[in-house]
Amino acid sequence: MRILLFSRSRDGRAPEGLLRLTAAIDRHGFEWAANREIAEAAGAAHSYGERVGPAERADLMICYGGDGTLLEGVHRLGGAPVPVLGINAGHLGFLTGAPSGDLDTLFDRLAAGDFSVEPRTMLRVEGDFGAEPASKLALNEFTIQRHGAEMISVETYVDAQMVATYHGDGVIVSTPTGSTAYALSAGGPVVAPTCSCLVLSPLAPHNLTMRPVVIPDTARIELRLRARRAEGFVTLDNRAYPAGAASVFTVRRAEERILLALPHNISFYDTLRNKMMWGIDLRS
16 A cells, blocks of 8 residues: 655654554555655654645555644645545544544554545636635635625525525535534534535524525536725635625535545544534533
8 A cells, every 4th residue: 555644743743653653564564655744753754745645656645643634634645536544643633533542553454455535525616716726625624714804794695596695704615524623613413424405594684584505516616806905715624715895705515536445443423522622422
């Protein structure tokens, strides 16, 4: 098995943790390469560039860190059909579901092929970005948000039919995978990641009757930013770009999908229950 290892030095990952990880990979006889910043931190002689393409002929990408690390790794793949496994060295970690405590057991499972690969929906966004994105794909969400103290308005259309004008801080378009990210903190529903839908979630709406809306993932979404005295900004997952006061964006389900690798002993519902501490009696 050929592995691409990705992490971020700015996350403050201890070199000891990376060395434990690379040692476990070596013990199992896997070929591997790491992004340059991590190869240097771990003292590895082999590294790959900041952008990874299909020519790397990798069987698996392993992202070591938190969900933000996995999102950055997905971005660097640029849509290449390489399964991505997240090892959680962060905090909450809905995407990085594999624990970092017992790496040998994890790699035993990988060597035996005891893992599944789930295709996950991504978004493709076109529009008036203030700076050209390196990639217009997003795994979790696309957002339009206010920049500064002024409220903004976002006219929102689904298949050319007007849904609403959201007056407030902005709006989130999330995938099922992204339903447990920013959209969850905005009051959106938890959606099983294999559902064929997208979610529109208003951010701090001025009209308190506004609620998230679940729509088919075949829909074409158009978002028109209206800001009288202010500009806004947009995000593709954890990447932010300026947006002018009359910007227009179109959001669709991307042709590309991310292949998320998961050990068979980890399910979405296990992760949800454990991370959200559902069923735990906090009264004592």
